[in-house]
Amino acid sequence: MLKIGSHVSFAEKGLAGSVEEALSYGSSTFMIYTGAPQNTRRKPLEEMFVDEGRKLMAEHGIGEIVVHAPYIINLGSHKKDTFELAVRFLQEEVRRTQRLGVKNIVLHPGAYTEMDPEYGINRIAEGLNEVLDGTADTDVSIALETMAGKGTEMGRTFEELARIIEKVRRNDRLTVCMDTCHLHDAGYDVVNDFDGVLQAFDRVIGLERLAVVHINDSKNERGAAKDRHAPVGSGWIGFEAIRNVVHNEALKDKPFILETPWIGKVKGKERPMYEAEIALLRGDAAQRFGPEFLDHVERLHHFFDKEGIEPRGYVLKTWEALKSDAKARKADPREPMERLYDMIVENRVLPGEFTEEALNHRLTAWFAGKEWLRSA
Ligand code: FE
Numbered sequence: 001m002l003k004i005g006s007h008v009s010f011a012e013k014g015l016a017g018s019v020e021e022a023l024s025y026g027s028s029t030f031m032i033y034t035g036a037p038q039n040t041r042r043k044p045l046e047e048m049f050v051d052e053g054r055k056l057m058a059e060h061g062i063g064e065i066v067v068h069a070p071y072i073i074n075l076g077s078h079k080k081d082t083f084e085l086a087v088r089f090l091q092e093e094v095r096r097t098q099r100l101g102v103k104n105i106v107l108h109p110g111a112y113t114e115m116d117p118e119y120g121i122n123r124i125a126e127g128l129n130e131v132l133d134g135t136a137d138t139d140v141s142i143a144l145e146t147m148a149g150k151g152t153e154m155g156r157t158f159e160e161l162a163r164i165i166e167k168v169r170r171n172d173r174l175t176v177c178m179d180t181c182h183l184h185d186a187g188y189d190v191v192n193d194f195d196g197v198l199q200a201f202d203r204v205i206g207l208e209r210l211a212v213v214h215i216n217d218s219k220n221e222r223g224a225a226k227d228r229h230a231p232v233g234s235g236w237i238g239f240e241a242i243r244n245v246v247h248n249e250a251l252k253d254k255p256f257i258l259e260t261p262w263i264g265k266v267k268g269k270e271r272p273m274y275e276a277e278i279a280l281l282r283g284d285a286a287q288r289f290g291p292e293f294l295d296h297v298e299r300l301h302h303f304f305d306k307e308g309i310e311p312r313g314y315v316l317k318t319w320e321a322l323k324s325d326a327k328a329r330k331a332d333p334r335e336p337m338e339r340l341y342d343m344i345v346e347n348r349v350l351p352g353e354f355t356e357e358a359l360n361h362r363l364t365a366w367f368a369g370k371e372w373l374r375s376a
Pocket residue numbers: 068106108145
């Protein structure tokens with residue numbers, strides 16, 4: 001069975017709440033942070049409904065899940081305090097991961113800040129050695145994430161990750177998490193040559209190290225080194241390329257985790273597109289959402305055809321204009337998905353009342369194209 005899900009909350013009702021949220025999206029896996037990603041405050045796991053969560057998982061056939069370490073951990077830092085805090089806290093996170101019954105904890109390798117990439121590689125390896133030596137009694141693996149290359153962050157190339165891995169003694173406990181947005185932003189051609197990307201990965205790191213795949217579209221062009229995620233279909237990567245990632249034979253059985261942004265016009269009322277994204281990527285949206293949903297998507301195609309608007313072309317053209325034309329961006333900063341949403345509302349394309357979320361789910365299915373609709 002395809003393992004696909006999203007990042008879900010662990011704060012509300014601990015692991016039991018995470019499972020419930022994941023199930024509400026139709027997920028077969030999910031990812032959590034054990035506490036706020038920005039800080040090191042953690043509630044004791046005893047209060048986090050772990051047994052209840054594991055029981056719910058078993059009942060619903062959810063096996064493998066993933067933990068993500070907080071961003072404040074920087075093993076690349078030259079500052080003694082920052083580095084030592086990172087080592088100590090990551091060890092605690094590894095222990096928590098073990099107690100949650102989870103195999104992989106995803107980690108942003110680190111940033112070299114005022115130093116240089118060579119320093120970063122050595123420092124990160126030094127930190128990983130300490131963390132892995134100090135947690136030798138666990139069987140948790142640290143999954144180094146491929147990064148976009150924003151600022152001084154490391155892990156933007158497979159070569160950088162490979163050099164870190166080869167400097168780590170217990171590197172049998174190092175795995176890798178691929179992130180489609182990060183790969184694309186770092187310059188890898190996820191859109192036209194994902195097989196080539198996987199071949200390079202296999203040559204430099206080895207596919208056997210790949211443990212997790214993050215599934216995100218990108219708000220920026222290939223090589224932009226930006227790291228801004230977009231809902232699937234609304235960015236530069238596109239639905240087709242992302243579907244090819246999820247169904248790639250070489251990635252069979254890996255957990256695919258969405259980290260796409262929640263959207264909505266009212267601050268605090270944003271909703272995720274996960275439910276639609278998961279169903280569309282898995283290929284069971286028709287069963288999940290029913291015939292009415294398909295009828296609505298067909299109406300969207302009909303309307304946009306009439307307007308001469310085609311999903312991929314419109315999305316790319318709009319991002320291109322937002323990027324290259326500062327004046328146009330100032331006049332209308334709305335991103336492609338919001339523009340399309342507004343057109344649907346203004347022209348009353350769909351019958352009846354829709355929540356913003358429900359309408360955006362249909363728009364997400366429109367991104368998947370007519371081909372998808374025909375086969376649904
Ligand atoms: Fe990440």
